[in-house]
Structures are given as C-alpha cells and as structure tokens.
Amino acid sequence: MKKEILKLRGVKVHFPVQAGVFNRVVGHVLAVDGVDLDIFRGEVLGLAGESGCGKTTLGKAILRLVEPTDGEVKYISLDDNETELTSLEKKEMDPFRKKLQIVFQDPHSSLNPSFTIFGSLQDPLKKFGIKSKEERRKIIGDLLEAVNMRREYMDRYPHEFSGGQRQRIGIVRALCLEPELIVCDEAVSALDVSIQAQVLKLLMQLKKEKNLTYLFITHDLSVTEYLCDRIAVMYLGRIVELCDSEDLYNNTLHPYSEALISAIPVADLDKQTKRIVLEGDVPSPVNPPKGCPFHPRCPKATDICKTEVPTLKKYSTNGNEHYASCHLIDLPEIS
C-alpha cells in the first residue's frame, strides 16, 4: 500500500515585482501557481519542465526556503500524523527540517569557501543534539565514505574538490540528519556526463540503503525515464501532466509533454519520431496568457484553449492513474 509523505494542496508562490523610486509593487511573478501533488514514501518523483517554470521555487516552498503565498504543504509521518507545515512557527518547524532536505544544482556555490567540510557541516549536527565533537566527526566521516570519498577530506576546503566531489559533499550534507525526503534540484545537471552517471547511481544506491524518497527536479527528460517512478511535468508554475514514468513516454496525454519528449535525442533509429518544435519563448510568468497557459505555443490549440483554463483531471492509462490538464483529451475522466 502506497503511503503519502507529503501532500501539496493549492501551493502558490508569488514574488512581488517592484519598480520605481518608491519600490512600488507593480505586479507578481507567478512562479508557482496552484500545485496539487502527492508524494509517496519511497518513490522517486520526477519534476520536469523548461527553465523558469518554477521547479526550484516549488522545491524550496516545500522546505519553506521561500514562503508559499497560499496553499498547504502537509507532512504525513510514519504513524499517520498529518502536520501542515506552512503555518508552523520557526521553532515548530525544526523537527520537520530534519526530515526534509535538499541537494542543490550548482556545485560551485553549494559549499562555503571559508570553512572546511567539517566546519560547515557541524553546526546543523550541533543544533540537532549531537553534542560531542567526536560523534560529529564520526557521522560526517561515515557519510563521506558512503559517497565514496575519504574520511580525511572533511578537513579540507571546498576549492580542493572537483565538481563531482563537491556534489557528493552536498549529498553528505543533505544526508547528515537522516532525512526521509530529499529534494534533488538538478543535482547532476552541472556535471560531466560520465560523472552524472556516477552521482545518479550513488543517489539510487543511497535511496535503497536509507529508505529515502526523492523529489527529483530536472529539465532533462532523458534522465528521468530510468530513474523516476512517476513524473510531474510543469509549465508556467502549474503541473500539466502527472503519471507513471513509462506512461509519460508511451501514453503521453499533454501536448507540452509530447513536445518535451520529442526533443530527447534518441539513439535507436526505429524509435525516431518527428520532433515537435515549440515556437516562441516561455511566456513571462508575470502575465501568463489567458486560457490555457500553453496555448500560444501549442500546436493543437483550438478556440476553447484561448478562453478556458483547463484543470488537472484524472484519467487512466495502462490501468494507472494519469493526470493531465488539456481540453483535447478524449479519454473518459475518472472521478
């Protein structure tokens, strides 16, 4: 039986846009605009979409690194206690900070250049009750070995490490308090392809050993296919399709996902499909288009798309739940 670890309901993050001498608010960036999403324990949920569609912001909103403007983020513990995170006080949030962690994209800014690895990792451990220095060194040393690095590296400075090594240290940091869910924000996109594979393998191995759940953010759908159990596709701050990863590739419902998938380079010539080229840029999230946010670029758009906003509806493909938001899907909706 699948059990949720997080339930997002109507999560919105709007950044004010300020202009002029008096910093008047002239509009809002609708970075995340109403996301409903369940994340199940033990799964790898991919979150894909073009640059700027709000993936990072959604990941940060879950950890409250940015405050959601609206909506709920519920954490469900192993014994089925639900806690709404966004309304918690700073102090009350602490026990959940332990459980939810994040690995960042840029290995160059993810480590503090002025501290050794141990120096920058020890404060969180101290805060969460590991008082003796010996114990802290042991935890960090063990984790370094778990990511195939030498224990002694903890006394070195970040500039002594390569990008792949830094990224593994970022993983150590995320793991050091034994979290349950890790948001991997494009954790490998900045690395060379060969090193990407190494780090991905490591992530999957750690997931198995430590019973982790991943929210795996990426803009590269070719990686997600093999990694993720389910994939959510985001466009302009909303989820447009959510389903098992196989179904996303074989039974694509949303035209946007179709375009993304057709852009993946395929090695197998038989599988070669016609590439759908999206015209125009991603519209500004300050003034998203009326109707379906995708309609100015959608090859299938019809009149209804310009006026009516499609909602995320539930369908079934291959006997699996399949959510998509498009007017032109001719499958029966499941309630």
Place this chain on the structure above:
Amino acid sequence: MAKSSLDKKFDQIRKREEEKTFSTKKRSRIVNKFLNNRLAVLGLIIFTIIILASIFAPLLSPYDPMRVDLRSMRQPPSFDHWFGTDSTGRDVFTRVLFGGRVSIFIGLGSAILSAVVGIAVGCYAGYKGGWIDVIALRISEIFMSFPQIILVLLLVSITGQSLFNLMAIFILTGWGGMYRLARARMLSLREEEYVQALRSFGLSTFTICYKHMLPNALSPIMVNITLSTAMFILTEAGLSFLGLGVPLNIPTWGNILNVAQDILILQNYWWMWGPVGIVISVFVLCVNFIGDGLRDSTDPSQQG
C-alpha cells in the same frame, strides 16, 4: 615505446598537480599574491617601522615630548635634535614619534570601530532584508550626507574638544560606508546555495550571517579599513591644523603641524612642520599601498 613514456609523464604531472592543489590553502595563495606586489610590501614595511617607532618612542628618544626647554628654542636639526626643536624647545623628532601614537590610534581605531558598527548592522540588515534594511539604509544615508565639518563644530561647541569626541565623529560619519559595503556583499551572498542549505537546517539568523557568511564578506571590508585609516589620519591632521581636532596639548601629527599657521614659522623654521608633513604623507601613502595590495590579492576575479 613513446606512448608509455608519455603516459608516465602525464602521470607525474597529474600527481604533482594533485599534490599542489591539495596542499596549498586558499589563504597562502592570497598571501603569496600580496607578497608579489612590491609597492604593497614596501608599504607594509614602512608602515610597520612607523608603528613600531611610535610604540617604542620612549626607547628611541631621550626627550620628553611635553617638556619645555627654553635654552634650546627653535634649533635647526642637529645630532642632538634630529628634527630640531620647536618654539618652546621641545624636540620635534620626539613629538613626531609620540604624535604618531595618537594619530595612528585615532585613524586605525576609528576605522576599525566604524567597521565593527557597519558590519554589525550591514550583515544583519543585508541578510534579513525587509523593513530593517530600509530603515538602516535611510539612517546611513542621513549620516553620510551630513557634512563632517559641521558635526565637528557642533560637537566641539557642545562638549568641547577631546580625542574621543573626534573619534566619535569619525565613527558616526564613517560607519555608513562600511555598512553599505557589508550590506551589498550580504545581498549577493544570501542567494548562494550554501546559505540556502544552512537555512534548510533552520539555523539561527545570527549563526548564518555572522558565522558562516561574514568571513566571505571580509576582504573588501579589510581594504576599506585600510583606506579609511588613511583618510581619518588626514582628516585629523586637517582638523587639528585648524585647531578643531584634538586639544593642542596632546601631541598629534596634526597638532605638530598646527604651528605652521604662523607665517613666521612657515617661512623661517621649516623643520617644525616639514618632517611631520612628510611623515604624514609617507604613512598615508603606505597605508594606501597596503590597501591596494589587499584589494588586488583578494579579488576573486584575478585569482591566478
């Protein structure tokens, strides 16, 4: 077997590279770069000499800077009095040494204290943002736009001349610059991912901004401290020359220079104001060289 020898060579290079990147600390790289800058090293040497000479002034000179000796008034430089004597027979060399103590103390002290104030406010406001930042920014603007000389006149007329009043004024007018520097650094640092990671652990604002972020904001502040030191020393000299600075009975470089107000002395007794003028200029120049050297060696965009 050309290939294997080539391989071997590559292995050697790689090994050496690894050893090197793994042994040189970032700090030593900055020190090395600083030491390669001739002017900065020269500045540092002269700076150190002047400071040491001021500190150990009683050992270097047998005279008392305050003792009036009417038998040896206005004597030109000689073996006994290296910089001559002034109108009341006090040894000018001794006075320059002792004056250095006060002048450097004022310059360095005001610069460091205004940096402390500026950093304390700037780090917190820059990291937190919001209304705290807006208020701090406006206050600093008010202080920075207030003419220093009017503040001096105001304070001197209210509380009278004193060394600490002068330093208080320097700090009041000087912290704004430091604050802005610290704030600007924090604004860019707070988006760095390691800061986000610390926040994701729920660490306190104080730990994050003063312990983890501040060390990365320090190098431009250090440069600014040296440059402000030079500026404060010059301002002190200027104000004391006008009789508005430190009370005249305390020897400072500015107060020694004060005698040059008298046209008679300016024309006939060059040793009373010449040497001290040169010392001030040399010292300020040295401090500026050090500041430039620091800036170049800590500038990350030029890290070789």
